[in-house]
Amino acid sequence: MGVDATTMVPASEQVLADLVAYFDVDFAYLRHTDHEHRRTVLVAEWPRRPEPPEPDPLRVIEFDRADSLFRASEHAIEPIVVSRGDEYPDYQETIRRATGVASVVTAFVPLVSRGKATGVLGFVRRGDRAWTTRELNVLKAIAALFAQLQARVEAEDRLRYIASHDDLTGLANRRALLEYMEQRLAPGNPGPVATFFLDLDRLKALNDFLGHNAGDNFIRALSARLRENFEPDDMIARLGGDEFVIVLAKTIDPVAAELEANRIQELVGRRVSVGQESVSRGVSVGVALGVPGETTVSDVLRRADHALLSAKSGGGNGVAVFTDAMRLQFELQDDVEVNLRSAVSDGSMVLHYQPEVDLRTGRIVALEALVRWQHPTRGLLPPGAFVSVAEATNLAGELGRWVIRSACSQFADWRRRGLAANVVIRINVSPVQLVSADFVERIEDILRLFGIDGSSVCLEITEHVVVQDLVRTRLTLRGLKRMGVQIAIDDFGTGYSSLSHLKALPVDAVKIDRGFVQRLGDSNDDLAIVKSIIGLAGSFGLGVVGEGVETPMAARTLVGLGCYRAQGFLIARPMPAEEVEAQLREGRIPLDLDLPRAGRGVAPS
Template sequence: MLLGALVVFMALTGLVLQRQAETQHEVERVSHSAMQEVADENLQQRGENMVEPLAELLVNPLYYHDLDSMGVLLQGALKQRWIRYVYVFDAQGRVLHDGSESIPAYGLPMDDPLAPAALAATALRTQFSDSIMDVSAPIMIGRERLGGVRIGYDLGAMRVLQERATHQLGVRLKVLAERQMLWLLVLGVALMAMGAAVLWTIQRWLVMPIRNLADAARKIESGHYDVLPLDSKRNDELGELIRAFRNMGRSVARHDRDIRKMAYTDALTGQANRLAFREALDERLLRLSGSGRQLALLFADIDDFKRVNDTLGHDVGDEVLLEVSRRIRDVVQRLGGPGAMLARFGGDEFVILVEAADPRVNVREIATTLGESLVEELGAPLALREREVFLGISIGISMYPDDALTAAMLMKNGDIAMYQAKLAGKNCARYYDNVMNSAVERHVRLETELRGAWERGELSVVYQPVIRVADDAVVGAEALLRWHHPELGEVPPAVFIDVAEKTGLIELLGPKVMTAACRDAARWPPLDGGPPPFVTVNVSARELRSSDLPRSVARSLDYSGLDPGRLLVELTETAMIGDEAHAGRVLQQLRATGVQVWLDDFGTGFSGLSHLRRVPVDGVKIDRSFVADILHDPDDLALTTAIIAMARSLGITVIAEGVENRAQYQLLRDRGCDLAQGFSLANPMSSDEFVALCNDAAAVHLPG
């Protein structure tokens, strides 16, 4: 420490001395420059103050050519300090007097370098050379110039005085610097002596006790909280620290248990958290390795939980999680066995470990029973705040050692199985198998390929004609998106639309499809004796939830020039579930621009009639599942008839989709259905093919 302090002090001293020398040099330079500047200004002012009145006094002597009077005036000027010469000259620049008695330069022209400017000066003028300051002024009588007067000052003599003053300043500064250096040395010695004394004191009274505290800290680190032979009778702060350290060790032992409980427990539900679950899973897999015994992992995710948070708020969401956690815990305690463990993995995800102490017990059967019971228990409504919340649970089950040998793979496979349960319709349990990996990989590949499919020209929009049932006329078309992949071929819409919905890509593709459909429809010609056909475009739930939908539709209409009355927007009932108020506002904005709104898949949602009452629509499409069996299922026929009658009574258009034969078509006509579409009526086609269809009224062939 002393050596380090000495090095630092010497370095700082050297830096101070170097800086002091630089400062001294800078002071000398600035002082010299300032003195020279001030001296030049004073000398110039002095010369101008002398020459100007002298020029006035010389008017008469010059006019009368009175050399004696000139000599008297110039001799007085020559007696001034630093004046080297004085000249009185005539208008041609010839010297008339130089202040001497003999005037040797009389009549000679002035030939020094400063003479031309002095001769040409019409007013007071000051010039400088390396050694002379020349001040001149014209001598005038009225407007006539008689000549002039010049006084030259010796700058060299003045510079000698300046150098002498600068030298004296440097000597004074050097004396001050030496005095300051002496004080620095004295201060350094004092600091070193004081540092040595402080070092000895620290070593004796601080270092040794702190080393004892370090030994105690190592014991605490190793987990020995209560065996601390620390004590001190000192009454100073260090003695208090030693006693506090001893008490801290005892307190840490007490709080360690509480901290571990907090670290391994979910704050909301009180269940084990992700960290506790992962450590327990690693420990169990290590214990089961090579034993031939099984372990089941159930990966459970609450269905549609985000809808609860979005519609009812996060406070209600927390209450739902608490109630769901309680139900899962009750089922696990009842059916999971003594080795079962429940943990909240995060958000709305829960994981369950099922293990049997007896190798003869079939763990797969326990997991199956547990999964089915959880699906049944979570399918029951939850009563919260005077309302019922309907949820469900999707469960993926992976087995050790059949499906995976490591904790990471076991959880990954359980997650994959849970995802397959979601795809299977939710609210169910699925076991992992190798085929699921292929499905997941295919989903990931489709998502990756779909991201650039539009830009690569793989996606295209086709149009399925809409037929007016009353006279078999083509009146419009539904825009459908198709994907032709260069390797996978034609990808089914149900597959890639589902991927786009789940990944959010639909929000990028939707506006592109809308713009393309409006652009194509704007070029469709008018039908025979009527307006051009309309175009319908499907809007996803994600697009409906966005407040940008009306602006996006308006941009498409502006870009294409399509009449808003020829654009119909289709959305499903399920797209409005969760926030009908927002959906109603968005649809009102669309209808205010002239765009019509149709409700697709009508009858398959939760409450179709209520939607017609609260959400403004211009038409409903009867779902194909009802149309397919209207010839054989009396219930489907009755429901279809009721929908048609209800729509007509409300003054809205009713469309039947999925019409496949003449009998269905004729039955819909008898019931008063307005419009129909189906693959047997007309297959989806390009925009040019649709234009040709509209021009050929006989092109629509209904199946027999």
Template sequence: MSVALTGVAFALLYRLELVGDLPLVALLILLGVASAASEAAVRRWRDSPSPRQLHALVAVQMVGTTVIIYAIGWGPTLALGYLFILARDLEDVGSRAWRPALLWTVLSMAGGQAAIATGIAFTYVATPYVHGLAILAALGVAFVIHVLGTKTAIQEATDSELRMSEASFRQLFADNPQPMWVYEAETLAFLEVNEAAIRHYGYAREEFLDRHITDIRPVEDVPRLLADVAGERDALQQGAWRHRLKDGRVIDVEVRSHQLSFDSHDAVLVAVQDVTHRNALESELRHQAFHDSLTDLANRALFADRVDHAIRRQERDTTTVAVVVLDLDGFKTVNDSLGHTVGDELLVAVAARLEGCLRPGDTAARLGGDEFAILLEDLEEPEAADRLAQRIIDVLAPPFSLSGKEIFVHASLGISLAEGERESADELLRNADAAMYRAKGEGKGCYRLFDPAMHSAAMARLELEGDMRRAIDEGEFVLHYQPTVSLSTGKVMALEALVRWQHPTRGLIPPAEFIHLAEENGLIVEIGRWVLREACRRARYWQLAHRGYRLTIAVNLSARQLGDPRLVDDVSRVLHETGLEPSALTLEITESVLIADTEVAISRLHALKSLGVRLAIDDFGTGYSSLSSLRQLPVDTLKIDKAFIDGVTTGVEAAGLVQAIVRLAGTLELRTIAEGVERRDQVDRLEELGCSEVQGYHFSRPLAPDDVEAFLKTRGLDRAEAPATARLPGDELNAARS
């Protein structure tokens, strides 16, 4: 079509005599040949031409154009034609064409100018002006060719980078292990989704592309999403959301989104990270930071925070806030005798019972060990705290069935009422703690309400506990010994070791004032080890000083000591180190020690018995021993409690009970010792009832070690059946004395 139009134009211009001096037919033939040659070259070399082919293509085009424009006499004035040829080549071949085009344009124009100069070609522009015009035209065309060529090259590079970027993006998008998708910014419809998203969310690709991003959000989150999308968006956004999977599960996600153009759409690229597990872990860590790991009750930090908030709320109304502190009586015995696993099970069971006592809104906490606390808010009257405390005592009274055993525990409770905003959580807890210790000191298994006078008692208790720890290191504990006398001979049969505390400022402290505290804080085990070693050492010394006579030493064991797994080894080691014959040592336990777990206690007692030591039940008749359980115990002696001895001469019942115990002991081939004998008539009555040995102030108070020797000389010892065998070296008496 362009060739035909050019031919028509030539015909019109020919009539006007503006197309040179060649006949019109010749011009049309030249036009046709040049066009045909150009088209043939394009068809042959347009697709990925080699450098030589590219030059050939451009040469044919430029030479053909030169022949036409110089044949019609206008030569350099039509140099613009070269640019049309270049534009087509840049489109067909690319920027590679501009350099060959520049070369062949200059060569072609030079050839045309040579034809003018030699008279071969006609020109409407007079010489020499035509040559100057040719130079200027060549420079202008060369400049434009260079600009078009370099611009095309830059565009090609940009397009290539874009294609590579898009390819890289699609590859990264498709292979990314993180769920990703692209959605249309206006309609919120999914445009593309990667394999990770398909696997994670459970939808097929077609299902995704048939949905909108609102379809994977929980219904309640959609309004927030729409508001977020409708707002002004930054180029890069991130946030936390919830997504719904195909199976209905809701997950927590963190989303990063970026605006971009995608397949001619104004779109948003989204990268998703599933943080459900991380959030759950963080939530669990936050929970653990404020809850007891064993019972899942509130811990001390959370409890104190809630108490402080409750006190502040109390200021705005007329209700009462109370704190109850609870400590289990006998838990250490359970823990030591049955092991920590059962102890932990007991704490969990106690926590469950406590929570069952509470109202909605009350808080139960485990402060540590076997100590619990309860926060009571919005109490209409202070007496409500008393009722709850009693309810807790009643709830904990039934036995706990753990690991096939029935375990009895009781609790001592202290109550503190908030008096006003000046109090803090620490003060309320401290006050309730003081009240709890008062309850323990008054019989356990009860509760007490705090009063200010308890502060001084609590401070004294803390001071005494600190002094006790120091006393162990400083050697302030001493032993006094109370004799046991045979009713048949009147001679001394044994000495019972009784610990005393020689306080540097308070003087001699009796055991009633510190043993209970030592049992609670666990120091009784360390004190007991010292008592055992010192008593055995002294007994061996007196044995050596009174050869041929019989003398045994009795040492009391607490529940904590009997529960100590090292007890048997400790006794064996002390006997070996002191040289005391095992049969000369009697270990005394109370019936209450057996309550926590008879099976463990019996096992421990048998292990002690296997060493050859003697065993006695102290305060017999005040506990819960049955005949069946007594038959299982490898004991040698029953010590009749002082409560029965006090009425043995005045009450028929007391005398009958003592006689029953003596007969029971005889049946089981056990010795009996009456404790707390203070009068001569009691001695006579006990002798009538068949009791074999007695102990009490009527014969002697507990004696200091230096006074024991004088008493032994005065009262005398029973002669042994065979001389005692010394197990120490030759100067064993001096060694024992030291």
């Protein structure tokens, strides 16, 4: 039979109707056995009962509460014929209540697949009826065909399920999400349609510091929680990794959508047991509303993604609803892409410098060079507005060379004037620069040109740069170390590096990602991760720097953990060269951290 899940019931009813007529019975039914939940489920019946009671006692029957005949059907593989009232009397009573017939004869023929009962084909006749062996053999053959059909339909259902669901969580996948949104945004449907784009904050850190399966276990627990707290008609999809999309079946306005996003944050933020630990993660949520018949699926998802980027821009754990202001922001990105190339060569780029200090004394130990773009119409743009565009348009190498050369030129000028004698200049290096064949030679030429010793320069690379091309990275870093150049891993703890990388590469220091440092004093999870990073750095003999220090509590916590070097807005914001000079003359930045006496002392040079 050319039957699938959508046509299974009407096709089965047609067959049952033919069997009712052929065998001269009053009623026939087909049931499937759900062994996982130990119940038997009505698939089709003929003739249909005109007004089944509510609830229908025959629709779903739990084996634990079933009558004796239905209990026997859970594992029966041979036909059962019931012709007298004293045989299975409780079953006779079930049929009497469901059909109104006082005395019946029943033929109960199991569906069998691979020696296991998978359902039953049942026939009921009022009064007396003898079932011959030949008739029962015919019915066994028909039941076998139904069992084959059932197995095929279940296999097809399973394939459809796999094609439309995430294998880790059982949630819908991207394909199912797009199909659902196409239906919801079709003309004539109610709107607006609220879409929530979720991105968990620093999930990979759970894997790195709590074990390989910790992230997966967290995702599974979170997915179950989301299912429990949304309506069955709502769409919850996992796009992979730590990204989810939720589309509500009901219509809500922007204000209600933002409130719903806050509720989602609260749900995600509840703690989850992962092994022996109880952990939580923040989540950033981007919200977009679509209008059926006017907004396409791609438009809604793109807007939700833009809103998510806005929500994450503040360091994570934010909520943002897509607005016209965001549309202007992404128009800025287009502007940047068009004009960035000329900006690198026409003098529009400038460098600001952010001091790094010893928290115990306030002594300036390093300056990090940070690029800015003096845009002709949009003012001073931070690197977040254009660096990603530079990387995507093959300008990262040219921009990076300008930054290194300009930073070293300024640093050499300070050195000549006696302003940075015991200070290290820190310069960020892009992935494109690090894997270029002539990078080491370029650095050597610049150091020779400006008369700078290599030990006064620290090049910072992010964790994901390390793993992109480990062989080339190792060769490049070894070449730099031969010149005495220091190497630091920036944004450490965000989930890319491993112990083997730290062991294999000639690294001098790690800089703890600002996302962990900012909430020290408020988050036990971040405290545990920072403590682990400091311990890890110590075991490898590496220096450690805390980034993003914005509160005295964070600074005091770092000192208490043995991390004395730090930078952040609490200490000083990035400044133009002329403003930094005043602090270099002083040699230190006054800090009032109220450190215990054991934490004070003379910083090592």
